Amino acid sequence: MEYSSVERVYIWLDSFPLSDGAKRRLIEECESAVQLVQNFARFKPIFSSFKEQDAALFERMQAALSGKEYYQKTVADLQSRKIVPIPVGNPYYPREWEELPDKPLVLYAQGNLDLLKGKKFAVCGSRRTPPAALKLTEKIAEELRLAFTVITGFSDGADVAALTGAIKGGGSAVCLLAGGFSFIPQTDTLLLEKVKERGLFLSPHRPEVPCRTFSYEYRNKLLAALCEGVLVTGADEKSGALISAKYAEKFGKKVFAFPYSPSAAMGVGCNKLIKSGGYLTETAADIFAAFGIKAESEKPRETLSGTEEQVMLVLREGTNLHVAELAEKTGVPIYKLAAILSSLEIKGYVVRVGGNAYAAV
């Protein structure tokens, strides 16, 4: 990629461990970014007003300005890791972030940059989202591909389920990390490889920055700004997913949530969102409808045998059912049930919730 001189200044600036506030201040103080580097010594007094760690960087930054080695090395390092820096002003830089006062100076990307264009739909949810909801998330993510690019984080639970569904059968997805590229969570290495292959990883920080407690809220805000709408799959009272929803609402995006039965722990957040105007979501069609998109997917449902239908009927009555309860209600002997449930699991109609209990998806 070719960079303008301003972009190169941003890349240079962002490569130092300066705090975000300091970086912004520097940019505000100069009339043009190019001026910043041409006459760097002029900004020394500003540095003295910074906090200690920032102030100490002045010498280092000035030294880096003599000659092109530093800049070239920085870019070369990133290139060797296949990371592309996208500074503010670059054609690939998300337009949706321009209005944010604390937008990242440089967006670091690894993968298929074209995915930055086009409509995106965000999925988030608690790591403890129940198995049935996760399976549903996977299904919905797969279908959303028809009109959106799915974008999510890389956390356990909802994020992983959404990514799995989105990249199934050759699809792609975008993953916005909370920290730098050196800190990608190793939750699921297989999935990681697949997303690297076909999707896009984004990070609002340079690679060496770890995830700190406030990194998540920042990421959730950026996520909310990037998408057209966000689906919350499961959230208890204090879930981080609710933060994404809060920002989404603030930015005027649509908020979607799964409904839960009254006493479910993961439903507290979701039901609250629905109560305050979020869309009650059960299928991908619900999401498409909210955007006025005609969905044609509807994969043909596999035909089930009579006994399988019977079991599904009973399972749909409640939430989780234990095999013994199922046996009583359907009259099918337990060991035959094991075979039937196995078949339904493979076909994607039920999911295990542990302790020999099952739930309909």
Place this chain on the structure above:
Amino acid sequence: MTEKVFGYALAGLEGVLVSVETDVSRGLPAYEIVGLPDAAVKESKERVKSAIKNSALEFPNHKIVVNLAPAYVKKEGSVFDLPIAISLLCACGTIKNDFSGTVFLGELALNGELRPVRGVLPALISAKEKGFKKFIIPKENEKEASYIVGVETYAAQSLTQVVEHLTGVKPLQAVQTQEFVPSEKTAAHSAYDMSLIKGQPMAKRALEVAVAGGHNILFVGPPGTGKTLLARSIPSILPDMTFEESLEITKIHSVAGTLGEEGIVRTRPFRTPHHTATTVALCGGGNKSVHPGEISLAHGGVLFLDELPEYKRSSLEALRQPLEDGVITVSRAGGTVSYPADFVLCASMNPCPCGNYGSKQNRCVCTPNEIKKYRAKISGPLLDRIDIQVEVDGVSYDDLVSQTQEERSEKVKERADAARRIQRERYADSTVKTNAQMGEREMRRYCELSKECEDVLREAFDRLHLSARARARILKVARTIADLDYSEEIGVEHLYEAISYRVYGADKDKID
């Protein structure tokens, strides 16, 4: 004058005949034992001397050399006391040596009493195979020896009794052979009958399948849900022991010294080594003589490893080979010793770090990643050899199921036995005995799948992200389920049930 008397040295369950030669010659009084004796054998010098003196017999005051031949085999234990004493007495003329072909075994107390030794049964069987038919053994080992037919065994309480028998002064009565009667504690009366376990239908069915096909089984469930009880019920549904099996198991326990008063093992062993057990304690070995480990003591029965992740990784690794071969071979400087180790492996573990995944009473607070890491503690190769994984319910059955009468073990055993009969026929000409032992060749021959079944298997692999290793396991278990269903063909429903015997973790690579 040299006199030869026979003793027996055991290495594992087999042994060599030891020829005890005593030479009494003129010279300064001395008393030496040669022939690679270990510490216990060296000490027998004193025991033999005191025993002879205290039996009012003459102890020669000359130069005495005792040789235990063959000289290159290590002699271990106190079992040579008696043959050494007899050899000595022959050498000084107290007894006339006209009892060739008799093997003597026994430890001597200082007062001349004959003490029991370990390994009498395997020693006698091994000697009998080599053509020896006459034995003199300690009285307390009489019971175990009574199960060998075709030999003449005399059991004595003291050195005096032996001498009197040999000189014809007071001959001993030969040991009466006993009929082997399988224990009255059969399925009908086990203290751990399956009917005493309430509910747990999936686990019970999984047990039935496991026992029917000789498969190893893993229980996953919250603590306090009866995993141990389920494991303890396994012996009550295993097939009845034959005499040959009982004999083999008794041999091992005889060597280990864990034979009860009965002198024979009548019920299938149930061993539960604690997870702090060392690899040697588990597999066998030892510095001097090679002792059978827990896996050999569990031969013919069940080895139960409770809280599998707590066991040392290295110990679990050491289990892989015996699980594969059914035998454990321990190498020592002097050679290798093998012990049989063919057992049902039953293991249990919690579903997750907090223990509550799948429990209805308590909420699990673990994230999918934590659960995955916890389950990854069990190595892939060990898990490979556990064909059946099943969840144990974390639910209270009092308010769940109506007051149905739980099935008794003997009913379950009947079905398992029927399936085993089918396997006996099927594998009559093969080295394989149960479905679990099938190799590639047997699977190709007996587990042919219809096209419908192949499709199901392929779909399962795709959708459930099963690994290639899982295919063999599923096929073997499906074969057993089909056998239980009296079906020659493996049907789709058999396959589906086999596929369900895995504990679905959050990760596809480790547990499948």
